[in-house]
Amino acid sequence: MDASLLVIIVVATALAFDFTNGFHDTANSMATSIATGALKPRTAVAFSAVLNLVGALLSVEVAKTISGGIVDDARITPAVVFGGLVGAIVWNLVTWYVGLPSSSSHALFGGLIGATWIASGADAVHFAKVVDKVVVPSIAAPLVAGIVALLATFLTYRLTRRTRESVSHKGFKAGQVASAALMSLAHGTNDAQKTMGIITLTLITAGMLQPGAAPPMWVVLSAAVAIALGTYLGGWRITHTLGKGLTTIEAPQGFAAQTSAATVIMASSHLGFALSTTHVASGGIMGSGLGRQRDGVRWGVAGRMALAWLLTLPAAGIVGALAGRVASTGTVGVVVVAAVAVAVSLGIWLLSRREPVRPEHVVDEIAAQAETHKVAV
């Protein structure tokens, strides 16, 4: 198959992945602001989309981690990257449909590593770099966010215990909006980067860029726009649930949890650590649950999340390995992989349309971690 055609297919697929990422995740950060009536749904979603765009343009450290080092770019082809990407998308869609909390970021790494491993051998994967830049940060960051959020929540409740009801009500509404904005920004600095990294890696493997090159401007821009569009269009689903004035967290708690998560994500992005923004956000919410009351965490849910986390890398790796193997056999292979991917996506989309949107589809794993509160608007 013509190399440039294949590159175009991979770029389009990567941007589609980016779009779904925005569609999936970003709604979470604005949920509380909408439920408390601090922002109108439409405004909140547009605001979040713009901030994602800005965040994606702020830093390219995470993109460089992906394009420059977790796999040996001299030994893989665009077809292998395509296989890895398909592995990630299929795993993502399946877990989304069955309601398993899983991270799109880890699915992406799993798919890429699996595809590279099978196509070019285990030594084409730089495991030391994977451990240093992906595995360790993805365990550490949610813990860090949790600890920070615990202390922050405790302090917030403690320090504002004696403030007037009217002042703290209004104040925390504003604080919520600010921290949600930070969260959207942070999401852009880490999640959009993953798509940029994948596209840059594809261009390097196709010989269109020098190894170690930073993402070109059009890659940065298109990834930023894709995630922002996904965010904007995904937003209608939250308004659906949040019209009822329900949220998963109290405003002061949300303020503390989101500020913590956003700070941890941005600090990590700056150092090129690729982590799951969802896991960090969940870590923040769990920590703030503990900070508010001692039994504020659902350990069962936490356990299930940890399990899904352990499963995602290898499972997406296997799908990615299969897809990468088939795709690297030539034109027919690529067409077959693409056809299977489209069929799976369509199938899941049709299945999901048979039932209405459920709250757990909307605020997924983060909602599972916190109890629901009725908000006084």
Next chain:
Amino acid sequence: MKVDWAALGTVFGVSLTVVLGLVVLFSAGLRALSAREDARERGASVALPTTAATACLVACVTVVLFGIYLIVAR
């Protein structure tokens, strides 16, 4: 297998300092606003609590903007 513990430690240290700083400043700002309401009801001067509240909230915004500046400036 080399793990960059120093960088991870930085993430932890920076996050903890920044977040706790922000939370304290923000809460202090709310308390000052609350004190302002109290002062107004008593008919006392609101100059001091107003200044304190403004200082705290401006400091909050400054911390956030400085953080973003650090990310962009690299």
